[in-house]
Amino acid sequence: MAIATDRIRLSDVAQVAGVSVATASKALNGTGRMTLETRERIKQIAADLGFRPNAMARALISQRSFTVGLLTNDTYGRFTLPVMAGVSEALVDEGVSVFLCGIEDDPALGRVHVDAMLDKQVDGIILSGKRIDKRLPVDLSEISVPIVYVFTEAPDDAVSLVSDDAQGAHEAVEWLVSIGRRRLVHVTGPKSFASVRERAGAFTQVAGESAEILYGSWSEAWGHSAVDQLCSAETDLPDGIFCGNDQIARGVVDALRERHIAVPRDVSVVGFDNWEIVSAATRPPLTSVDMNLKALGREAGRLILELSGGRHVEPGIRKLPCKLVVRESCGGAAPA
Amino acid sequence: MAIATDRIRLSDVAQVAGVSVATASKALNGTGRMTLETRERIKQIAADLGFRPNAMARALISQRSFTVGLLTNDTYGRFTLPVMAGVSEALVDEGVSVFLCGIEDDPALGRVHVDAMLDKQVDGIILSGKRIDKRLPVDLSEISVPIVYVFTEAPDDAVSLVSDDAQGAHEAVEWLVSIGRRRLVHVTGPKSFASVRERAGAFTQVAGESAEILYGSWSEAWGHSAVDQLCSAETDLPDGIFCGNDQIARGVVDALRERHIAVPRDVSVVGFDNWEIVSAATRPPLTSVDMNLKALGREAGRLILELSGGRHVEPGIRKLPCKLVVRESCGGAAPA
DNA sequence: CAGAATTGAGAAAACGATTTCTCTTGCTTG
C-alpha cells in the first residue's frame, strides 16, 4: 500500500535547491537566465524528489489544459476505437490526454458531455461518427474551441477528415481486373449512404456501366440473398464480387461455399472495412479495403494540435487514402 | 462562426450584480449567508451571462479534478467499450469525465499514460483488460490515487470487479438441461485461461464428471474442428453444446449446418460473451451468456466515486452476475 | 577607469475560483 505522501511542489524543489520558486520554474522549463550549473542542479533535485508539476496550476495560467475531447455516437466502437488510437498516438507525446465520450444518438447526452468538456477547458474537440454522411446530434455552433470532424458529416467551413472511399473502391476493383476477373458485380449497402454511392461510382468507372450493382443492407444475410439472386438470374455468374463491407462479403463467401462455388478459384471476393474480426474469420480470409482509420485519427490529432496552437488550418474536407489488404479470397498474390 | 468571445469569469458576474466575487461564489454554490433575493439575483445573472466556472481553478483549490482515467490493453475494445460506457454513465451526472488510454501491451506506453494521468490529477484510475487473469503491464504500486480493477487480474488487497463466470456457465448449462438436453459437451478455449477453468468447472458440476470437455483456441476455426472431432468419435453425437465463447459457437453451428445437423432441432448450442456482431449474425442467432460489462463499468464508476470521496471501500474481488440471453440456437422459449 | 551592457537571480503579480476571516449593521434581550 503506497502511503499517500504529499505531492512535491515546485516550492519544495526550490527550497531544497536553495533558490526561489521563480528560478526553479525557469530552470525546469529551460527559460530565463542562469548558469548551466544551477539549472542542472535544480533539474537533478527535481528529478530526485520526483517532482511532477501540477497540471491544473499550469493549465490555469497557460489557458491550455492539454486535454482534448473525442465525441462519438459509435457505441460499438468499430470506427471510433481505431480513430481514438490514432488520436491518442499523435497526442501522447505532447502530453495531451483524450476524453472519450459516447453519446448514443441522444442530443441531451451530447449537450451534457459537451458542457462537461467545455468546463474542463479542453483544447479542442474531435467529433467522430459511424457514418460519413450523418451529423452528430450536438450543436457546436456557439463553441470557440477548435473542432475537427472525423468520419462524420461536417459543416462546410469546418476542418474535416474522411477516408477516400472512391479511391479505395477503385483499388479494389482494379485489383479484381488485374487478376483477370471480367464479369464483375458490386453487392453493397443501402443507396442512402453517401459512402455506398461513392464506392458504387468508383465501381462503375472501372467495371463499366453494364456491370451490375445490388443494393441492400449491411448484413451477412444480405450477402446470402444477393448470391441467391445472382444464381437465379439468367446471366452468367460473375467471377468477381466487390462487396460494400466485410459482413456482406462474408455472407457472399458463405453462400457461395454452400453452393459449392469455390472461392477464390471460381469467384474472387473483395470486402470493405477490413474489420479483422470478420475478414480474418471468413473462409477463406477476405481481401478487403482498409480505411486507415488510425491514420485518420493521427491526422485529426495533429490538426487539433495545430489549431489549438493558434495556427491556421485551411477548412474543408481532407480525404486520406485507403489501402487494399490482400488475403486469400481473391487469389492473385497471396500474402507473404 | 462563433466569435471567440472571452469567457465569462466569476468576477464578471459579480461586477454585473454589483457584489464581490466572494458573495457571487457563495451565491452560486449555495454556501455562505445572504438574502434569498440576492442569491437568486446572482444566479439569474450568472445564467444570463452563460457563466461556466473554470474547472482548472476549481480543481486547483479543491484538489479534485473531476476526471478519472481508464487504462486498458484491449485495443479492440470488445470488453473495454461496454465497460467504458458504464463508467461514463455512472460518472457523467457527477460531472466527472473519463480519459481513455489504450496501452497495447507496452510497459513504456503504460508508464507514459499513467504519468500523464497523474499529472492531470485524476481522481482515480480504472484498470481494465481483456482477460481476467492477466495483469496489465503497469506499475501502480507507488500511486496514491484510488484504483479499481475491472475485468483484469488485481493484487490481493485491491478493489476489483469481475463477471461471475461460474454462475453464467451454470445458467447456460442448466438452460440446456431444462429444455431436455442430456448428452452435453463443452467446447472452449485454452485451459490456461482462468475463465476457461471456471466455466468448465461449472459445466462439470451441472453436466456431470463424465461430460466431455474439449479445450482449444478462441476461434471459429476451433469450433469447426471440434465438431469434426465429435463426429468422428465413436460415442453418440451430443444434443447440447456449451461453447466457451461466441466465436467458437459460431464455428460449431456452421460446422453442424455443413453436416446437415439441424440447430436447434438436433443439437442446441449456447455461446458465451453475447458479442452481438457474432451472436446475432450466426444462423440461427446464438443463445449466449452476457457478462453485463456495462453494469461492471457502472459499478466501477460508483466505487471510484466512493474512494475518491474518501470513503472506505472493502478491498477484494466483487463478482457481478451474468445473464443468459435467449435467441434461437437452443430452441426452448424463443424471444418474444 | 567611468559608464554602459550583460548576467544571474529573486519579488511579486498574475490565472480564476473557494474559503476564512473581518466588519458593518440592525435586532434582541435583560
Place this chain on the structure above:
DNA sequence: CAAGCAAGAGAAATCGTTTTCTCAATTCTG
C-alpha cells in the same frame, strides 16, 4: 438603554505554477 448576537456582505489568503519586473553584481567598452 446598553450589551450581545446574528445576518449580510466584502477583503484577503489560498491553490501551484508561470512570467514580468526589478535589482545587484559582474563584464565590456572607449
